[in-house]
Amino acid sequence: MQINRTGIWLIGFFGLLGLAMCLGPPLLDANAETSLIVASTGAIFVLVAAGLGLYARHAKAKAARQDWVFRNGIKGSATILEVGNSHTTVNEMPLMKLQLALEIPGVGRSEVSRREVMPVFTANCMKEGLVLPAYANPEDPSEFILVW
């Protein structure tokens, strides 16, 4: 997953609005009860923005790690043995459960499971027997990326 322009806009919107709601009432000399109610709502907005920001940072770090494995990894293949739909969706994208036979040259064959959030058109193409490229970390072959 990666943040897009809408995500950046949402973080900015919730963050700035939340801060304004936390700081505005005291600066405008609103009464204590009003300040508390508005500031509580503002704090929730700030927390939402912070949560989205942390998730975006985590996604960016994960992407950088995957890029490293792609550039430095051993290219192999992953054959889909079993496809399961968790019936969970993230932004209209299904979370797929894949059972894979991973074959990495010099490492061998192993069966692994992987959960991936995929666009619908990709999820529809995940069928038993489909062979996808995979790249394994040469230092730790259990870490791999699946190219879909």
Add this chain to the structure above:
Amino acid sequence: MADLDATYAAFAAARGLEPLPALGLGSLTPLLVESKHGQVAPAARGRLAGEVDGIVGQLAYTRNKTFRFNVALVEVHASTALVPRLFCIRSGRSTRDDEFYGFEARHSKLWTESTALNQRYTISTSPFQDPNWMRQLFSPALVDYLASKPPADFSFELAYGILLGSVEDDDPGADGLTALCEATAHVAARIARECEE
């Protein structure tokens, strides 16, 4: 709709295609996902252009407002192993007006040296796509073709061996359908040739 049906009937008759009232193409590309089961109506099947066979039809769906695309679908099976997904979408095209998600599946924007191509299209692919192969695919000839020849709104999506060319138009007329089919067939032939090499 009567005019559109007549357009497709005339187009199919002129080019020897099999006319079809409706056809479900499946949720095979991002644009087809928008319409339920990728249904196109009306449609026609057969030789689109050159040596390329496929299906042409109108895809309509509603997400707050109704979108109408004329699409041409061609299979390029050999591409799955080399380029699982590649999207070349006309800059500024909108396929939804009710999408407010801040996170999406990872993709990489493809950079090309052609200013004309970059102005006209947004090209994206898998983040783990072989960049050398992409440079070979986007040869100067293909770049020049995409930048100057296809219909103004032409875009294409390649996903797991399915190539979908499209233009947004209520009724493009026989000339518009011909241009769509020829552009899609040209791109399909180019991808297939690069896959063979």
